[in-house]
Amino acid sequence: MDPTLAGCLQALALVAALALSHRPLGDYMAHILTSSRHLRVERGLYRLIGVDAGADQTWSVYLRSMLAFSAVSVLFLYAFQRVQNHLWLSLGFPAVAAATAWNTAASFVTNTNWQSYSGESTMGHLVQMAGLAVQNFLSAAVGIAVAAALIRGFRGTRDHTDRVGNFWTDLTRIVVRLLLPVSVVFAIVLVATGVVENLHMAHTITTLSGGTQSIPGGPVASQEVIKELGTNGGGFYNANSAHPFENPNPFSNWLEIYLLLVIAFSLPRTFGRMIGDQRQGYAVVAVMSLFWVASGVLLTFFEWQHHGTALQAARAAMEGKEVRFGIGASALFASSTTLTSTGAVNTAHDSLTPLGGGIALFDMMLGEIAPGGTGSGLYGILVLAVVTVFVAGLMVGRTPEYLGRKLGAREMKFASLYILTTPAIVLIGTGVAMSFKGERAAMLNNGAHGFSEVLYAFTSAANNNGSAFAGLTVTSTWWNSALGLVMLFGRFLPMVFVLALAGSLAKQKPVPAGTGTLPTHNPLFVGMLSGVVLIVVGLTYFPALALGPLAEGLHR
Numbered sequence: 001m002d003p004t005l006a007g008c009l010q011a012l013a014l015v016a017a018l019a020l021s022h023r024p025l026g027d028y029m030a031h032i033l034t035s036s037r038h039l040r041v042e043r044g045l046y047r048l049i050g051v052d053a054g055a056d057q058t059w060s061v062y063l064r065s066m067l068a069f070s071a072v073s074v075l076f077l078y079a080f081q082r083v084q085n086h087l088w089l090s091l092g093f094p095a096v097a098a099a100t101a102w103n104t105a106a107s108f109v110t111n112t113n114w115q116s117y118s119g120e121s122t123m124g125h126l127v128q129m130a131g132l133a134v135q136n137f138l139s140a141a142v143g144i145a146v147a148a149a150l151i152r153g154f155r156g157t158r159d160h161t162d163r164v165g166n167f168w169t170d171l172t173r174i175v176v177r178l179l180l181p182v183s184v185v186f187a188i189v190l191v192a193t194g195v196v197e198n199l200h201m202a203h204t205i206t207t208l209s210g211g212t213q214s215i216p217g218g219p220v221a222s223q224e225v226i227k228e229l230g231t232n233g234g235g236f237y238n239a240n241s242a243h244p245f246e247n248p249n250p251f252s253n254w255l256e257i258y259l260l261l262v263i264a265f266s267l268p269r270t271f272g273r274m275i276g277d278q279r280q281g282y283a284v285v286a287v288m289s290l291f292w293v294a295s296g297v298l299l300t301f302f303e304w305q306h307h308g309t310a311l312q313a314a315r316a317a318m319e320g321k322e323v324r325f326g327i328g329a330s331a332l333f334a335s336s337t338t339l340t341s342t343g344a345v346n347t348a349h350d351s352l353t354p355l356g357g358g359i360a361l362f363d364m365m366l367g368e369i370a371p372g373g374t375g376s377g378l379y380g381i382l383v384l385a386v387v388t389v390f391v392a393g394l395m396v397g398r399t400p401e402y403l404g405r406k407l408g409a410r411e412m413k414f415a416s417l418y419i420l421t422t423p424a425i426v427l428i429g430t431g432v433a434m435s436f437k438g439e440r441a442a443m444l445n446n447g448a449h450g451f452s453e454v455l456y457a458f459t460s461a462a463n464n465n466g467s468a469f470a471g472l473t474v475t476s477t478w479w480n481s482a483l484g485l486v487m488l489f490g491r492f493l494p495m496v497f498v499l500a501l502a503g504s505l506a507k508q509k510p511v512p513a514g515t516g517t518l519p520t521h522n523p524l525f526v527g528m529l530s531g532v533v534l535i536v537v538g539l540t541y542f543p544a545l546a547l548g549p550l551a552e553g554l555h556r
Contacts, residue, residue, distance in 0.1 A: 007328015010254055011296065014332070017258050018265050022285070025262065026269020032177050033148045033170065034274060042172050049168065056163040059503025062149055063496060065167040066142060070109055070492065073135060077105040080131045081123075090124035091201060091216075103480035108132050110491035111139035111373060113227070113234030113343055113466040114483060116474045120216045120237050125199055132234060133223045137179050138171070140230025140263075143341075143375030144178075145170035146495050147267060150379045151274045153502030154403045156510060162503035178263075183225045186259060190221040193255070194248035197221040220245055228259035231373040233343030233466040241333070241346040242322055253329050253346060260342045264288075264371035267378040275403060279521035284381055286526045291370030291533070292339055295363050300331040302356035320351025331356070338363035341373030343466025350453070350469040357469065358549030361456050364463045365541045366533060367422065373464065379498050381529075385520065386415045386501070388532045392518050401517055404510035414501040421493045422462050423540040429458040429486050430544065439478060444471040452548035457483065462490035 038046070038053055046053045057065065080087075081096035081104060096104070100117050107114040113136075117123075123132070149164040157163055191197050200217035207213050220236045224246050227234060237243040247253050265285065272281025303317045304327055321330045330347040337344050338360045349360055363370075369381040390407050393400025400407040407415075433439045433454050443450040453469040460467055461483045468474075474483065519525060 007300065007326070007332070010250075010329055011332055014254065014258060014261075018261055021262050022266050022269055025266040026281070027273060029144075029178065029263075029266065029270040030273035032173050033151075033165075033270070035173075038169075039176065042169075042176055045172050045176075046168070051166075051168040053166060053169045055166060056157075057166055058162050059149070059153075059164050059499045059506070060162075062164055062167045063499045066146065066495065066499075067492065069138075069167070069171070070142065073109045073138060074105045074488075077108060077131050077135060078102060080127060081105070084124055084127050087124065087126050089126040089199065093122060093124050096122060096127075099477040099480040100475070103484040104132075106484035106487045107466065108135040108232070108234060109139055110464050110487045111143060111230070111232060111341055111376070112461060112464040112487045112491070113232045114461055114468070114487065115234055115238075115466070116480055116483075118238035119235060120202075120218070125218050128223060128236060129219050133219075133226060136223070136226040136230050136232040136234070137175050137183075140179060140226070140232065140374045141171050141174040143231075143373055144174050144263075144267070145375065146498055147271075147375035147378045148274075150382060150498055150502045151271055153505035154382075154405060155275050156405070156506055156508065160507055160509055162507045164499065164502045164506055179226065179230060183222070183229060186229070186255070187221045187225040189255065190225055190252060193252040194244075195221040195224055195252060196245045217245075224256070225259065227344060228256045228342065229263065229374075231260055231264065231340045231342040233337065233341075233345075235344065241344045242348075247346055249324060250329060253325055253333065256344070256346075257333055257336050260340055260344065261292075261336055261371060263374045264340055264377045267371075267375070271378060271382075277403075277521070280403065283521045283526050283529075284378070284385070285371075287381065287529050287533070288369065288371040288377070290526075290530055291366065292336070295339055295359055295370070296332055296335040299335045299352075299356050299359040300328060302353045302359065303327050303331045305353065317351075317353050317356070320348030322346060334360050335363065337467060338465060339366070339368060339370045339372070341368045341376055341464045341466075343460065345467050348470055349456075349467055350471045354449070354452075354549050354553035357452065357456075358545065358553060360467075361452065361459060361549060362537070362541075362545065364456075364459045364465050365423075365426075365537050365545075367419075367537075368463050368465060369533070376464065376494075380418075380494075381533075383415050383418045383498065383501070384533055384536070385529055386411065387419065387536075388525070388529045389518060389520065390415075391532065392528060396516065396518075398516045401511050401513075402520060404513070405505045405508050406511055410504050411501060414497045414504065418494050418497040418501070419536060421497070422490055425462040425486055425490050425493075426455075426458045426541075427544060429462065429482065430455050433458070433482070436478075442473040442476065442479060444473065448548055448552035452552065455544055455548050458486060461486040464491050 081101040202214045202216040241247040268281040268285040272278040389402040453472040456469040
């Protein structure tokens with residue numbers, strides 16, 4: 001089959017599968033987050049941790065619960081890695097070095113899953129299963145829980161208080177009723193496609209040239225499924241989803257793309273159900289879809305360009321790509337993984353064409369809202385919707401309202417701080433790294449491409465993506481420490497502002513829509529929201545992009 005046609009068919013099949021999943025999965029998540037019934041296993045967990053599941057929390061208590069849980073998770077995962085050599089199924093690996101353990105703990109708890117190590121030669125099976133994979137479930141659930149709190153803020157409460165739900169109830173239900181059962185089903189499917197799942201030690205085999213090679217096994221499928229479903233991205237192997245044990249064939253590749261998109265694309269339906277207006281959810285998913293389609297088309301187009309002797313011989317930019325996937329599936333994966341907070345890769349992003357790599361970088365700079373990570377994509381685009389409504393209100397001289405809530409100075413401060421926080425972290429971090437000679441020495445490339453590698457690293461860490469331009473040595477103590485801090489600030493500071501915004505909205509009395517109220521469910525609003533996203537990103541990051549991928553692409 002013609003590779004272009006095959007790529008188009010894969011994309012169309014993906015769109016169809018996501019469209020079919022949107023309504024039932026979105027409705028199911030709305031049911032999970034609004035049901036008053038508690039399962040027996042959930043009640044047991046509540047008793048174990050001493051939680052009153054029926055008591056709603058104010059936004060500040062919700063925030064403290066989330067931060068305390070995440071802090072304990074970082075400490076536990078760090079300690080777990082440091083004592084790995086004393087654990088069962090350690091495979092003889094030593095304890096993980098302190099700087100690497102810190103970076104990894106921060107990475108997996110923040111849903112970033114940035115990896116400065118090779119998984120198959122650093123982590124034993126128990127740490128992979130009981131440490132990293134567990135955080136894949138929990139960090140994804142935290143993101144959805146924060147999104148649910150913001151939705152409740154828009155919906156409001158009967159007594160007009162700043163109560164936005166119960167963090168422990170949300171966390172437990174999302175894991176028990178959503179992530180675990182879906183992961184079990186699709187882990188079996190992945191095993192059927194050829195993804196390995198065992199507790200074997202490494203096998204030593206003799207190669208055709210007479211040498212030997214060590215091939216490690218492990219519980220890969222069970223970690224792979226939540227890696228994609230929870231938009232985590234941390235691979236069992238260093239090659240991530242380019243490794244044949246994680247992603248053996250075109251069907252497994254297609255399925256993994258579907259898994260990393262399905263929850264994020266279904267959450268707008270959940271949003272519409274919970275606020276009682278499905279049209280609002282359709283407007284949000286329309287904006288997400290526009291950016292996802294545009295990114296996929298542009299990245300594929302740039303990778304199909306074959307200017308130069310080597311590219312003309314290959315008929316496309318095949319460097320760094322798996323032959324079993326080809327250009328279309330590789331570009332679709334790269335676009336989807338950088339538009340979500342997944343970070344999984346089936347191709348070397350450092351080997352993308354300059355403008356193709358620029359699209360992947362720009363995808364993350366959007367704030368990963370199209371469709372974004374599990375939960376983080378939805379609350380990110382809702383904050384941008386608040387800004388859009390405010391701008392529109394200024395244009396007509398009317399107090400802006402969104403979903404029956406007035407957007408005053410307090411709400412706009414929280415929204416503005418949310419938008420400014422991540423770019424500030426990215427640009428300050430990149431500037432600091434480029435100002436130190438020792439840290440610049442970690443760049444394996446000079447010029448615009450070397451700068452792009454550093455910019456990509458901080459963009460990926462601050463936006464909790466986790467993918468990388470691989471031509472950057474980040475194993476030093478400075479890089480591990482700096483990127484660990486960036487991941488923590490990039491994850492939790494925006495959540496502070498989101499929950500504060502939720503509490504502020506929840507306290508308001510609903511304002512009935514009038515003749516001057518801006519409709520937020522029609523094509524006009526979809527266009528306005530898309531424009532605000534582009535303008536905010538363009539004004540913030542364009543100078544940095546001009547020094548990196550744009551300069552490299554135009555030079556070539």
